[in-house]
Amino acid sequence: MTLERNHKLLIGLLVVAFILLAKLFNIQILQDKYKIDASNNSMVYDIIYPTRGVIYDRNGKIVVGNKVAYDILVTPREVKEFDTLMLANVLEVEPQFIRDKMAEYRRNIRRIGYQSMVMIKQLAPEQYMKFAEVQYNFPGFKGQVRSIRDYPINAGGNLLGYVSEVDASYLKNHPGEYRSGDYAGKTGIEAARENDLKGEKGYHIYLRNSHNQIEAPYKNGEMDKEAIPGHDIVTTIDADLQQYGQELMKNKVGSVVAIEPSTGEILSLISSPGIDVDMLADIGKHYGEIINDPYKPMFNRAVQAPYPPGSVFKLVNGLIGLEEGVLQPEYSYPCNHGYYYGSRKLGCHGHPSPLVLEQAIMMSCNGYFCYVLKNILENKKYDSIDEAFDKWHDYVQSFGFGRKLGSDFPAELGGTIPTASVYNRRYGQGGWKFTTVVSLSIGQGEIGVTPLQIANLCATVANRGYYYIPHIVKASEGVEIDPKYYERQYTMVDTTQFKKVIQGMWKAVNAGYGSGGTASVAAVPGLDICGKTGTAQNPRGADNSVFICFAPKDDPKIAIAAYIENAGFGATWAAPIASLMIEKYLNGEIGDNPTRKALEQRVLEGDLMSRVKTD
């Protein structure tokens, strides 16, 4: 250690210089990481948006397509002095709008850097052409092609759902999948099948030189990725039927759901009032209007509204009674304008008495089904009404009530079917008996079902004992559906029991006026429609009009449920609408028959909106 101190210091200097150079050598030559990061900074990713998948109906008709629109992008750092008035003129906006936007960009120039900002969205092609002609006057401004949704026919607005730009919360819930400025399906099929429809974004990579000019494609475009269009979706919807149903439902509040019994495919699903497809195309502009509409068009009644089913539920009680052995088709019960219990009475309309099961269904006798439920709940087989009631609950649930059916419709709700514990809580253990719940006999009381569930009941009866889970997307090339949609779902009622109620349904429609059948209005010669009316009490005004039917009787092609709020008897509005739709679906048109034409005319012109309370 004989070094002079000044030499030690010089050695120290060299050591430090060596450390600096070694670190530089490491980050500049040995490590690739920083070069890759730098390329992210200096490469320009020109994003190519994929075209979204097209949505077809079951017959290959396009219900949702795409059309071209243009976004106007601004790169604030490239903008030179420009004629604001001229730009405002070609873009058809207020000059102040452009001034405000530019001022905003200038404030955030550090954050924006060399990125492009979207100034105006979804310009129609004709308008974009006007801008393109004078674009050379506006460096820093450019158009970007976007494909936006196009709706060739006005069918199924609520069902299809809308597509809109992703917002902050959406980005948060789908980390890494979307970037600000992307579009995504928000409701309906667009949301349910987003992953199939969206496709994959592509990009062209360009290199920027230090003057921020695009110099050349990066590696001659080797790394570029083409956009992959989204998969097309084939729905189970019949667009013509859907459109026809929507016309029939115009100015009425309620739902119509049609199902193909042999597959569970939903042929149409109408919630009225609904959203017109014109509004879907530009949801942002109409959003306020839709949200403030007192009839709540966003609310998809068909899968979300829990209604009392009314008399159509008599079928369920009848089937349970048969299966439990407490009812035989030949049992007859008296009905003298109702069912009397103690000093009270559950009323009924005038019809011959006594009746057997078939007649009770045909004429929709309330009294008869009170006896049926009484027999079910007071069955000696069970130790208590609790046990009997919960058994009844299980039966009902096996028909798809009181739970979500599991359709592929994202917003589906399950409705409610009470259990014994509901009444035990309300009245105390042993504090209630059959007469307490007598309303359930005729589908009233503590029971809420959706129109989809009612339609599913109809399909179950049509199939004589089983259903397929209703769904709206068909399997097609590149799109698979859950295998559960191919499985038969059996109820707890044996399939042999069903034919005993079907004859009643057939007679309800086809026995002819004067026979006491409640749904003669729905009859169409040659179609063998079987139906059941319902008139459900609505605490908010007039009764709801309910009708289910399927046809043809022996080889059902369609099962349909119509539920019209505040429309009165089932036969007045629901039955005509359902039967017209069946006729349209099976025959392709309404036959040249004066009564049918008149019926169609009456339904199309009917306006029940004023009956509906909207507060």
Next chain:
Amino acid sequence: MDNTFKGRSMKQSFDWKLVIIYLLLVIIGWVNIYASVHTSAGTSILDWSLRSGKQFVWILTSLGLAGLILFVLPPRIWESASIPLYVGVLFLLVAVIFLGVEVKGSRSWFEFGPVRFQPAEVSKITTSLLLAFVMSRPNYKITEMKSLVITALVIGIPMLIILGESETGSALVYVGFIFMLYREGLSGWFIGAIGLVILLFIMTLTTNPYTSVLAAIGILSFCAALNTGRIGRWLLIYGSFILVMSFFPIGWKFLTDSLIPGASIINEVDPMVQDAIRGASKWSFLLKIKPLYILILIGMLAVPVYVIRSYREKDQFLFIAAMGFIASVILVFSTDFIFNNVLQDHQRKRIEVLLGMKEDPSGVGYNVNQSMIAIGSGGLLGKGYLRGTQTAYGFVPEQSTDFIFCTVGEEWGFVGCAVVIILYVLMIWRIIHDAERSRESFTRIYGYCVACCLFMHLFINIGMTIGLMPVIGIPLPLMSYGGSSLWAFTILLSIFIVLDHEEKKYF
């Protein structure tokens, strides 16, 4: 100039090598400032609205100042004027706190119209001059307490005021004077002690106090062993002790976990459950004893033994080492306190990012990350002049001032960086070389002061751009944009050149 009057010719007596390196660095700085601010509009390097145009003005005025110092002012004036200059600048340093404008959170700039001026930059010159003056007095002996205290005051007063202005970077430069003091005879252990303080500070923050204390024991005992030459014995005793103790915490945890049911999860459960776990075992008092306390207890028990031995063997160093251990323990315990209570928020964040305690590429770490990307992307030869993409788009902040080295790294690559660093090393080398040749201690000490300032700026600034140092805002000497800094370094250097010249011209 009249050669007969000057003795030897100017060509021979001025250190032209130093002047040439100076000019090279200034010009490299200037063209890189242009590269960092130029836009696609094809502006000229002399465009007055750009920083490169303004820097040209600063360069010209700097050359004027250098001429004034080299050819006009009498070289002897610096020694005699060192006291009034020092006091005057101290006054400015204090005044700026009240009269200055606030720039990026620190009040350290005077503003005269378009011109800003930072007294802290000038203070380096006056401190160097006064240090040279004080330490070249005949009765100054660096080994004496009185002399040391005076030196400490000369360095410490401006340093503390600058710290008060929140200019941590400029204050840190003054730490560099320790190298000059070392050259002038200060014990090398002082540098070692400062190094130990920094090491323990960082270790406490990044690992844990236990490891830090163990490291302190290792280092101090090794130094004591080095002093007496008994390395073998050290390896045998302390080596095995440290080896055993490094596994002690794991063993201790294993012991408590196996004796006390639930001890392994005690830090993850809520306080009520913790109490329950403690109450359930008679061994639970062990949980209150941390391995750190045991280690310190062993150390503290050993301290009196070493103090007695140092007295008996007249080994002063052993005594210092023992005291050093106590100081280290205090330091480790107070580090947490210093870090959380003394340091300001932004300083804490910068240290956290530097030490890798927090990954933060978009916050404080953004500067460093972008700077390393810019330099790293340069590769061996760089992207070429004015072709840097990172630097030109303003990805790197403070591009033309503190982060000017990024532009060099990106556009000139490793080769360019090496050239710049080598130029600085040559400059410092040359200054030390000249200083050593000088017969006057004033010139020598002043020369070392200049070298130290350059070295600290170089190391801190470049270290910062490549992630070796925290982001401390100090300029790269002669290259960064800015009048104050360029003027200050020009004056600093010119005074040394003229002092050096003054001595040599009579040979």
